[in-house]
Amino acid sequence: MIDPRLQTLRVLREKGTVTATAEALHLTPSTVSQQLRRLSAQLGVALLEPVGRRVRLTTAAVTLLGHADALNALWERAAADLAAHRDGEAGQLRISGVATALAAVIAPAAEKLRRRHPQLTLHLTEDAGENRFELLLARQTDIAVVIPTPTGPPPDDPRFEQRPLLEEPQDLLVPAGHPFADRDGVELAEAASETWIRAGDPHDQHQLLLTTCAAAGFTPRVAHNAVDWSAIASLVAHGFGVCLVPRLAPVPQHYSVTRVRLRGEPAPARRLIACVRRGSDRQAPVARGLAALQEAAAQWAARGRLPLGNVGPDPVGTADMPDPGLSGQGPLTSAGDRR
Structure with a gap:
């Protein structure tokens, strides 16, 4: 299992503050601080340094996060391989997306999934105003349908896989x-x-x-x-x-x-893309969700505007x-x- 303290550090990198990290992970700020202090003590390097009322990642923390991203992708693949030993029909799939995509692409895709895999539990959300990449990182969603922006992660970001849906x-x-x-x-x-x-x-x-x-x-x-x-x-x-x-x-x-x-x-x-945590696309619910979204997007494009x-x-x-x-x-x- 991947040390959960590494996940806390990954979320802190995105959120910037201990308070925001705690909120994203449904923890208390003191728990987040304690986790990171213990991780720092165990590794023998400083991971955070104070900057006013905020904290900043040290160069050691940045190095550690590079390994954490690679470990997380490996763990996602391992989870997918283990899931292959089960029937893969049960489970849950959470999809978050912009409202227009939710109406025109996500809902039709989810309806097909519900018919084809009735044991799969679906949770569809809009999450207006939220950074859906952060929702993926915090494991609050499994697939995010987003509009890429200049401030978003690049296509080769080691944490995410990004697949085009439609233009x-x-x-x-x-x-x-x-x-x-x-x-x-x-x-x-x-x-x-x-x-x-x-x-x-x-x-x-x-x-x-x-x-x-x-x-x-x-x-x-x-x-x-x-x-x-x-x-x-x-x-x-x-x-x-x-x-x-x-x-x-x-x-x-x-x-x-x-x-x-x-x-x-x-x-x-504007482009719509489907994003998942890198490596998770081999998990049966996520793979089926991505395929259904691609199918629904292609059908929308074929019907005309x-x-x-x-x-x-x-x-x-x-x-x-x-x-x-x-x-x-x-x-x-x-x-x-x-x-």
Whole structure:
């Protein structure tokens, strides 16, 4: 078994403070401090040094963590090999993901898993605003569906395995009477002087807004902020700004807003990836979960994207047209969905 004190040190590296580490591991701060003091005494090297009210990892701790990451990956593989001696049907699988992926990819994948493996217990969560890589590291989830950002771990990070799921276009959401509303598409740079709404989960969708606009040559003038897509659509419909909207995100039909395609090379898009602790993909529940997510993402891509254009009240009755996107209940659904 891997020394649990190494896991505590790994979480401290991510959280930065003893208090935050204790909260993530459901321990008391004194227990965390005691664990690390005993580990330091056993190894004969200092692992932490005080910096004001915080602590900082020593170079010895950084060296130890490199070995701890490798040991953890080996242990995950060992657990997978041991699980192969059982039937692998029972157990639990926890999947955390951004809300739009939860609705369009994770839920369909989980439904297939439930039918194919009825003994598998599933826990699906959104964890809005949380760092899902930290949830993986703290073993609070098994698979995380995330949007990669410049501040996230690189693809070759020894702690995680990252698998691409799909590439999702970003659209521009504008009021129905906006000059862009009647156009087939616009360049993002054309919206540089617009007032912007920072829309979606603060951890990654907001970061995507900044990086996408920076690539287009401007910094967005952000005046408002919302997470729920119903609230976001209302702000746009009432003229408080424009926003980026991922193609997976359903916008409520009763708001007078328009999706406008963003042109460019490359066109603004976000990637969804499935992440697991490195080595854990050989465990039967995790392997089945990854395969189901890949299948659901491929099916979404094959069905086509949500329609663009006016999504508000429509006098010519386009709201009765069949939905080529997610639900079959009209062009856009799920007024409460976020991101």
